[in-house]
Amino acid sequence: MRIPTPGDIAYICKQIFETFGIQARPFDQDEIAAFLDGSAPADPPVIRTSDFLESFLIVRLPAGQQASAALVIGPSLFAVLPDKTALGVLNDNDVPNAKHAEWLRHYASLPVIDSMKLLHAGLLIHYLIHGEKLDIDAVLSHNLSRRPAGITADMIDISLSRRRENSLLHHDPAEEKDLMQHIRNGNKEEVLKAHASIQVHKLGTLSKRSHLRNRKNLAISAITLATRAAIDGGLLWEVAYTLSDLHIQHIEELKDISQVERALIEAFADFADRVRQNKERKGSGTVALCRNIIFNRLYEDITLEHLAAVTGLNASYLSQLFKKEVGTPVSEYIQRERIEEAKKLLELTDMPLADIGARLQFNDQSYFTKVFKKHAGMTPKQFRSSRNSAAAKRHNKDRQPVASTRE
Structure with a gap:
């Protein structure tokens, strides 16, 4: 050539x-x-x-x-780099704050x-x-x-020899298996018992420089396994992954080993509780898949026809199956889930009512108000007002001075 x-x-x-x-x-x-x-x-x-x-x-x-x-x-x-991730990368590379905006523009200009x-x-x-x-x-x-080889066969062999010579064996995988099975079953009490029986010193060393870093790494690994177990137990995967992200982010901020241990136990309990709550709803794998799709696409237009195409079922049959197992038609279930999401936005954000309705696919403000009142028993404005009043009362109660014991 x-x-x-x-x-x-x-x-x-x-x-x-x-x-x-x-x-x-x-x-x-x-x-x-x-x-x-x-x-x-x-x-x-x-x-x-x-x-x-x-x-x-x-x-x-x-x-x-x-x-x-x-x-x-x-x-x-x-992949598209969210600003939060990009700022984390810049901080890791000691890029001055004054240069952040320039770098964000650079990232936004790059093809994906x-x-x-x-x-x-x-x-x-x-x-x-x-x-x-x-x-x-x-x-x-x-x-x-071409990736650099960080671990060699010799390193593995010598590490194994030292661990066996000094009886520093890892934990029995059956213990880990039992713990994850309890998470799949949604049994929090058994999760806590199984975790208590595992000896921490047998969990391995994931950082030689810092004992705190080692415990954080072990906790993150455990949460990763718990996430998969929870999904296997039927928890909506977006819920499971979000829980995982939040618990790991929380652990990363901790400065004390005992806090890390406590946070890990809370994460296990959280997964088990949510799996249990999800199992109480019951339903076939087909309906579980539909609920997962609805949960993930709540801010999008969801139709029975789309769900039927994904599940490979006739739309009429899927509608009957869904109503039989869930107790409500697909359209009403979607409507109810959107109202539950609207409640969270009303309570946790300052987003205008009209914006909340529009984001959740309600045609207009009056229709949003009508549907919200049907499910919540009050209008969106009344709901936000009641939640704000309750929050203010809790705040004032927390700020009340302790009565003096002196005469």
């Missing part, structure tokens, strides 16, 4: 931008060596991700008519291309340049093999 000229490479770069909306330019030997920490560009395309979560696709260029060593395509992002699409783009670019067809599985394996 003819070796591409600098003009060919410039044309390919232009077409990459026009097709994918992503910048591409050739790097010379010194530039690419610095970019790849001294290593040479690989034959198959590789993806490198920066400390700032920017992704770069690197495609080697053939030696010949151009001095460039590789084509670098990027930066891009694998997931890793598989980016690798497939690399296969196409490699073919245009080298005339060689690559297998995606081989490229994936190559990208994996």
Whole structure:
């Protein structure tokens, strides 16, 4: 195949931008060596991700008519980066606050291309340049093999020898299995008993530098397992993942080991309680799937036809099955769930009533008020007022001075 000229490479770069909306330019030997920490560009395309979560696709260029060593395509992002996540990344990299706005604009300007699409783009670019067809599985394996190996076989062997010699064996996995089964069953009392029986010193070491960090890591690992167990037990997966996020975020803020232990127990109890509450509703797997979809898409337009398409059932049959198991028609259940969500927004936010109704798919304010009153026994305005009054009373009660015991 003819070796591409600098003009060919410039044309390919232009077409990459026009097709994918992503910048591409050739790097010379010194530039690419610095970019790849001294290593040479690989034959198959590789993806490198920066400390700032920017992704770069690197495609080697053939030696010949151009001095460039590789084509670098990027930066891009694998997924949209929420501002909160982006600020966390900037803080991790010690970026001054004065530069945050500039970086947020930079993130917002980057194209979003997931890793598989980016690798497939690399296969196409490699073919245009080298005339060689690559297998995606081989490229994936190559990208994996280029990751630095943090753990060697020797490290595993010596660690196992030391643990056995000093009787520092890990906990019996049956204990962990029992604990997770109790979460699946929604049995909080048994969860607490099972947790109390596990010896903390047998849970392993996930951080050698800090005992607090070690306990936090162990707690996070346990919550991850509990999340999966709760989902297996029928808990709506969005509820389970949200619980997991909140409990882990809480644990990360703690400064004391005893607080971490207490927070972990509370997380286990929370999962078990919610699984139990969910089981009390009962219902088949089909209805559980419908409830999950409704929960996740409460702010969107949900139709019986969509639920029927997802479940693979006839709409009429699904409607009858849902009413039989839940006790209400699908449309009324959706309406009721939206009113419950509206209650939370009325109590926990200052969002205007009209905005709440519109967000939850009610046609107009009067219709929202009518439906809300039907389910809650009062109008949205009355509900918010009653909750504000109750909150004010609790606040005033908490602030009352303690009576003096002196005469």
